[in-house]
Structures are given as C-alpha cells and as structure tokens.
Amino acid sequence: MVRFALRIPEDLHERLTAQAAADRRSINSQILHLIEAGLTAAPLETPDRPGDDPASPALLRGKPDSTPA
Template sequence: MMNEVRMTLRLPQDLRDRLSAHAKSERRSLNSELVYMLEVGLRATGVDAESPGGDSTSPAPLRGKPDSSPA
C-alpha cells in the first residue's frame, strides 16, 4: 500500500463546490478527484515519479506574490 500524507488545503468555497460537483459527475470522492487531477496535471507538465523536479531545462513560471523585501 502507498504511503499517504494528510494535509490541509484552503480553497475558495465556489472552487470547492465546482470540484465537488465535478467529482460527483465522475463518480469519485472529492479527495480521489483532486489526486487524479494533480496526477494528470503533473504528467502534462512533464513531472513524474522518475523526475521529481520536472524538466530542468525549462524552469517553471514564478507563482505567488513578488518579493517585496527591501534591497
């Protein structure tokens, strides 16, 4: 059996509702649907079990807020 890790995820309510509805239409639990979507997304970006960091030749785009610390 695979090792599993529990984590807390904060989502906007409307996004959670959409994900729940989609999971129901796919006859999956919300958790199973999220795991499935993450696995598909990682495969699409070239990140897999053999390549934990993905393709190092093309860096991932920066996400989040820009660094606002003073120089």
C-alpha cells in the same frame, strides 16, 4: 500517505464537488486525479525556457509577495 490541510475558495470547492460527483469520485480522489493528470501533462513553457508565450496564463503560485518595499 501524507495528510495535510488545504484551504481553497468556496467556488473552487463547489466546482470540485460537482466534477467529483459527475466522475463518481470522492473529492479527495478527484483532487488526486487532477494533480496526477496535471503533473503528467506536457510541461508548460516558462519564462526561463525559450519559446515562452507571454500572453499565456500564469501558473498558480500562491499569493504574490505582499511584503512592504
């Protein structure tokens, strides 16, 4: 198993902790469960695929490029 550090906002950590407790899982198990569920869900349409809805929320892709122009 791969081990890595992940920084998340405090409010997201609080939500994960509450949901993990409600589901009787550790935070680690909850995160794994959510990732697996997200990866097995129906694929979202993206701008490079026909039928994409531009009004739908964008996927989380990290910070926007902040390099100077």
